[in-house]
Amino acid sequence: MRSLRAAVALTATLGLAATATACGSGGTASGTAADKASAKSLDGQTVSVAAAWTGVEQKNFQKVLDAFTAKTGAKTVYISTGDNVSTLVGSKIEGGDPPDVVMMPQLGVLQQFARKGWLEPLAPAVADSLHRDFAKIWADYGTVDGKLYGLYFKAAHKSTVWYSPAALDTAGVKPPTTFDQLLAAGHTLSDNGLPAFSVAGEAGWPLTDWFENIYLSQAGPENYDKLAKHQIPWTDPTVVAALTTLGKVFGDPQLVAGGGKGALQTDFPESVQAVFGDKPTAAMVYEGDFVGAVVSGELKKKVGEDAKFFPFPAVGTGRPPVVGGGDAAVVLKDAKHKDAAQQLLQYLASPEAGEVWAGAGGFLSPNKAVKPAAYPDDTTRQTAASLIAAADGFRFDLSDQAPAAFGGTQGSGEWKLLQDFLANPADVNGTAQRLEAAAAAAYKG
Amino acid sequence: MTQLLTRPAPGRSAGSARPPRPRLAARIAARTRGGAVQAVLLVAAALWLMPTVGLLLTSLRPKEDSAASGWWTVLAHPARLTLDNYTALLGGGEVLGAFWNTVLISVPATALTVALAALAGYAFAWLEFPGRDWLFLVVVCLLVVPVQIGLVPVARLLGAIGLFGTVPGVVLFHVAYGLPFAVFLLRNQFLEIPQEIMEAARIDGCGEWRVFRRLALPLALPALASLAIFQFLWVWNDMLVALVFAGSDSQPLTVLLQSQMRQFGSNLDVLAPGAFLSLLVPVAVFFSCQRYFVQGAMAGSVK
């Protein structure tokens, strides 16, 4: 899953970077209150940072590191781990030559590292910034067994439904705010000759994201957290109810382009192309903020004109969900330059650092103090605002919290079972039972 | 055995007398049957050619075209064909790097396998040592061991010595799993050398090394060539071993392309030309060395 999402994020950055250059310099200029580190205090020190980012993302993160160097005098070395952060960092730790700072892409890996005793808790100054400028939920997601290890620097917003304004106008449909309105709007769209959604069933992970949004809104954050920790089983009535709701979309050939079978042969970029390409075969596609990047980067269409989004609507009496993900910076226990590393985290916690990358595009900051003006366009500003507004209602992608065997492996676990569900949406109880069986095996191992 | 791809001369064993002319009815029957045979083979040939042609044409079409229609529609608009996919692919650097990695893996893996197997095969054929037959029997047993069994333990082993995720690591694995067949083939080949020649050389006072270098190796050259070609193709075409043992900077073409497979429809502009590039080398080897290739295939029917 990581690889797919990384690829998506990469295309995302490719796209946004192009549109962003005009306002790119907005963020770096401010050297104000957040700037506590005394100038050039770290001359001669070197901090090594490992992250999964490659290509454009790597370049943009390098800008952040360069800004840190300009400010403190510390040199930085960037190590690209590719998709296997945990195995690479794990082997370097065994070999006795670990990087100082690692950007953790998955919550599960962060917890795994913390429990192995590989991580250093955040310095008090970093923790202060975190508590001041971030919603509490981000500190919670950075905490393992009562200790604060992770600072979330980059976030993803996965509760955005992207639509073609032309298709909605043609059908006379307004962006819905409740799930029932969404279904009704879908039927009206279909009456006008365009199936409502294209669903990337071949990829698997978009299906888990569908489920997570519905579950968070319908069952509520408490149940969501319990399910993420597998404290309640997947046969719980709340899960069955969420699957039933999901089945209302997946089981309706008017709502899913090509029906379940067609959706199972649609990969993620194809699903975006189905809505925003030259020959649209669907009116809407649900996925995270990175859809916008595919639209502008791959399809050369304008986000905000040819493609807009509305927040994933509330299901039943629940609140609209905000599901997402993020990359957390951690300091390793065996780091050779712990002080400089903590200084880097201090910098990453500042709005200043977030604004550097925000200006370059393909980036959302969980930091409340990052100025909206730093983002390159209105659509990104909107997603960023929605992320900040969600505050403690934000929830981390459930499948990213689960063991990889359940939540992150192509062809098995949750991905596979939701694909089966897409093919046969009537089988709600059977799906719940199989999900529970797979989860039980994965959480045990 | 070297003539397999050429038609055996008709009636080559009965060279003496021509068979009597068949009667007219039989000849007509034979003619129509011949027509049916031709038709069947023509259809089969078309079926066998079609996938590769499809791949080639797809690789030459713009991405938007491939997303909208099949490759056969291009036959109506040949002007839409373009080399853009190839320029983009080769301009990226990543594919060239992977192509280079494939070479860096295949060539040493082939050379090492042939060299080690020649030494061992010679020892099994012409040197005496206790337990020789027993040891060779073990090699025969290892002929059919699936590579899958080695993946996990060898990964740990290579990790312990720092070769995991490197080109030498991949090469070592290929050599080890190529050796049983190679040793088996070359030992049998060396045994074909008449004993008198070997004895004569030895009596002349040639050292064993000289006998091996100057006598045995040249005589076994065709077998060495078949072995080298087969091993080269096997390594060049491998995906599984490299998938496990290669790192991100040592991955060959197959692994790079494989990582694009999960979004098949959207990545055709990379996959189709990439796949075609990857098959160019083995197919070129195939056509230029088909004689040895056939020998290898014949000898390989034990593995």
Add this chain to the structure above:
Amino acid sequence: MRTPTRPRSSGAALRRRGLAPVFLLPALALLGALVLYPIGWSVVRSLYDAPGTGFVGLGNYRTAFTDDATLTALRNSAIWVAVAPALVTGLGLVFAVLTEKVRWGTAFRLLVFMPMAISFLAAGITFRLVYEQDPARGVLNAAAVAVHDTFDPDPSYPGARPRPGGPATTSGGAVRAAPAPPGTAVAVPLVGLKPAALPAAAKPAAAPAAGAQGGVHGTVWLDVTPGGGTPGTIDPGERGLPGVTVRLLDGQRTVATATTAADGSFAFPGHPSGTVDLPAANFAAPYRGLAWLGPGLVTPAIIGAYLWIWAGFAMVVIAGGLANLPRETLEAARMDGAGEWQIFRRITVPQLAPVLGVVLVTMVINVMKIFDLVFVVAPGPVQQDAGVLALRLWLVSFGGGNDQGLGSALGVLLLLLVVPAMVLNVRRFRRSTR
């Protein structure tokens, strides 16, 4: 295989004995460390749990035979072993015999043999193109649809359906109009099509001309106006559906049939009453070919790709055997007037039996290790349905779960499955040295 002659002991034997380790050491060291040691390691490791700390005895083997995905893989591997080698050998035999009879046999053999030089990955990509489901892009389904449509042409308006809550309803795919009082027009408003999907000939919807209004009459039209419109009434700009077959029913019996005009109107002059019915054939989804890579057909489809790769190998080896057959029996049989088929069955095949056996066994061993092709051709959602033992082993050991206990158990199972071939090889070797 020639009977090898053993070198006699000579005076230099001692020196040569000293040399043997030097010649053997590199190869044997590699074999020992990377092939023999892993076998032992796997056997031991397969008795421990996933993290490798708890001894579970044969627990992993029990899992292998109870876990759904692994059972599927075992079943598929069995199908592969049962079907693929026989098909490859059979096809190879047919090709080998037939190519002897035509002038361009050599060219044919080259062509069919060539795929063997191609990697499973490249072949897999090639066959993903062949098996693509969308008939507009996949050549196999394009052919299937072309053949199908020759006999059964496409419906004109796939996906069109009555306006929900409107006067018309569906029954089993057909559209049934609500009964209208005699003399008034029957309205059949349809939705589910883009206005752009109508044929260019379609005209603004209208009731039939006055002269035709003697009997049941009405209009079939696309009740869709960009931005809304009034459902159920003909808004300006809404166009009729030309060429729709309309039946007039009296109970279950068809009384008359008509076709809509360019403006969507239809009329049954002389029939004052009846139920208007638009048969399902107007709206059925068009034939789209077969789901080659769906869960049901994916294994046969991949076997098809395998056949493409390996038939050439079988053909060449069998042709080699064929060339070495004594021609006398053949010629004699021909002179006796035996038919080609009889010669093939009674003489060629029995004489070739040893070669056919070798090819078959080679293919069985090869098929058991099949991995790349399945991994590449099967799309994500059906990868488990297409799974084979070797693929399952890889997924279990490295794909997220990293259960090397179960992975090792599968490896040992795989090894056990090739043991018969191992025994066969050893016996052949023993025979040849005796």
